[in-house]
Amino acid sequence: MLSDENLSGLIKGVNKSLHERTINNMPSDLRYELEQLIANITPLKIISPGKIEELSGKRPVVAVDGSFNMAGSFQPYILYLFQAYAKSSAGDGEIVSDIFSPLLPEHYKRLEKLSREENLAGVQALERVKNHILTSMELQAAANAVKKYSPWLVLFDGGFMRFSRHASQEWNEYLRLAESKGVISAGIIEEAESYGLYRVLNESRSENNTIYDREMLFGRMETGECLMLPGEKQIKSEFYTVFARLSRYPQATAYDFLPGVNMETIFNVMCFLYTITPSGSRGIPLILDIVDSEVRITRREMELLLSAYLDTGIKEKFFISHRNRRDY
Amino acid sequence: MVQVVGATTQQEVWVASRERKFIINEILLVEDQLRNSPRGEVIETYSFNRYIPLATETNGLIDEQVLAGLKAVGYSVDEEEINIAKLRIIGEISTPIGVGKQVRLPDFQEVEDLLVSNYPDYALTLGTIRGTGNLLDDLPGELSDTMCIYEQNAGIMPQDGVPFIFDYKSMNEYPHIGIFGGSGSGKSFGLRVFLEEFMKKRVPVVVLDPHWEMDFSTSFKGLPQERARDFSGEYKLFVVGVDVGVDFTDLKAAELVSLLGSGESLSEPMSNAVFTLHENKDSYTSFSSKLYGLITVMENESILNQDSAAIDNPREKEKIDYLSKLAAKYKDRVGHLSSLKGIAWRLNALEREGVFTAGTSPVEGAVMDGRLSVVRGPVKLLQVYGAYLLDRLYRNRRDYQDARQKGEPAKWFPPFVFVTDEAHNFSMKGERDSYSKRVIRGISQEGRKYGVILCMATQRPALLDDTVTAQLNTKIIFRTVRVTDINVIKEETDIGSEEARRLPYLNSGNAFLSSAITGRTIPIKIRCACTQSPHTQNPFEELEQVYFQQENQFWNIIKDKLPFSTNALHLVLGTISDELGKLIDHDQLIEQMNKLEEDGKVYAEKNPFGTTFHRSS
Known part of the structure; x- marks a missing residue:
């Protein structure tokens, strides 16, 4: 690595700027203001197995996650592998898998149609398709699991916004199914990208510098505390979002619920x-971490899959980027 | 489902299963038709749960309530366990096993050739093969329900696997047995089982028993009636110096030197003197009169200066003549007077122990009858005597065989097995050439020819003479803790590093048997013996028992005499002493009464005239 003093100087500058951002924009007693203006921060309780059975009616919990891997480097020499898994706490689970490659004629046509209709560049269209496949597959797996296991609760890895944005049709179908089965759905957002809290807090203020919720809540909540916003102060229009710090790690995570679920249930x-x-974990319920590790296809596993089922000539010709042949 | 996973070699593979825990030493069958479905032995086992990792700086411990919470919705994280085992392929295959092949438990018929080489009626039933529990139901009648097993914590249990049957007749080709293991490892127990089995097969055995524990008259405590066996008439106990001893006339000078050096080795001048004085066919009397005669002469040389013609008494005259001859023959060659005195002193001690009063014929008779002879005596003496005895028995057998080969008539002497514990004392590595070492070495190398088998038990295999160790074709290794011993075992057997690592942790009675007869190392559990050593009581428990009895006796005597006062002790002391059978004085009685008060059996009432002891109500 080349070491340039200029680079280190620039990084120091970032450090300074972020310090200033925190000092200037964060109210000195943020916690107090949050409580006053928005909501009470309430402590959660560890509940007993008996209580859990009472709440769930002895129905299982389903956790849903998806993964995708990419072979190749640039369009159209790309092969996406998708996998979605809805794991039931009572038994196995539902797996859905798919692939996408612009090299296949029918996939290429789909891309082309999308970019023509929506006037999108090729890369954007590919991104759109990829997001759609992944989210719809997750919803498919979740729907299968709901039908098969009649769960009490379905946990999604990620917020609900992804689904309504990328796969709105499938999402609406899922919502109907979930409602008819009386299933509670929750989306766990590890990296809260929302900035609703700041907006709510600063209705009266003039600053327009955006501070994300995760920044605001970092280190402001005690372990096991939960921030439930009153109905009129919702940060998202479609969903109800709760913030909570579930482990000793100081970052709060966000939880999306569907509107219409009552506060006590939440x-x-x-x-x-x-x-x-x-x-002692990073603050994600264990079952989601387990689904995540089960559905994930590692780099090495993907290479094994490709080597096993693609002829070497095909693999080398289409899906190995020249960069990967570097010696150093 | 069990599957071959990871990288494989033609010798070892990893197998994994989610549902099944692997059992160490069990035999599994890999369904790999290309390689004739080889079988393998589980040599290492692991289980892990990737969701309950070791706590590290990045991974916290998973709290109990998390597991309980998930269990409440039906998910047992603790069952997400993956079991892995290392399988060592038995036999040779030329290409690695296919990855992903299914693995399953074999039927008994599929592994019979690996486990059973003979049947109990024809060979020694020593115990069970570990890891074969799942084959129990498949066993044919003659192999099932053949023995009991003794577990340290659970006591006597039914047979728990395929019997390990030692084909002792193969020792004709691969002779000699080594039994290694530290104290408490089950070595003596294993030896006992061996001896019982030899008795059942009527194989003549001579066992040296320095610990006086090889008695077969006490049935193993708690053993079911149908398993018990009466060995009386099949073994004989001999005590050196009482029942058996040395035929002095048969002794060679070297043997005599060894015998005299049984307590402490003879000095150079002393052994020189023995070699000078001793002649073939010397009797005890002839040898000792030479010795004492020379001592008399050397103490008082003037004796010889008398003119023998001037002595009237013919006996006195004869004596002087004898002494003169002795002096002429030996005086300048036997060295110093003190050496002779040392020899005389030692000879005397042996004679006092009765070593020269009896011969070896009782043992020879037992061997001829196909019995087990247990030879007992003080450790040091037994060591020398044992070598002498073994040498003699071996010579009998050799003379018979050699004569037969030459077509000469000879008296039959049977082949036999010689067993000793603490074998390293007999044949110590590196030490200069001792009598016992010469004997043992000779038999270890040549015994096969004559059908004489050694069974050497020791807790220090590292100290055993290399030549002997190398000749032990069967080695049974119990728990061994010392690194030097483990290293010797690794060098001298085909025990792998996985097994060697387990050696310090083997339970009592569990062992590895490495033998040219079985071809591979077999993990075994020694069966429950039919008999037990007569003195297995814990000495500390014995103390408790004796004290308890004494206190009880005292209490029973005293309780009817209560109350009595310290100023009138003389009234009761006499009767108490009488009833106790021993004299007890004033202070001792008060002491005992205070003890009873502590125990709450009596209470003491203090008054101006002393203390009165009352019985507690």
């Missing part, structure tokens, strides 16, 4: 999630 679900989150 609180109970949050207590359940708190119970199944290891206190």
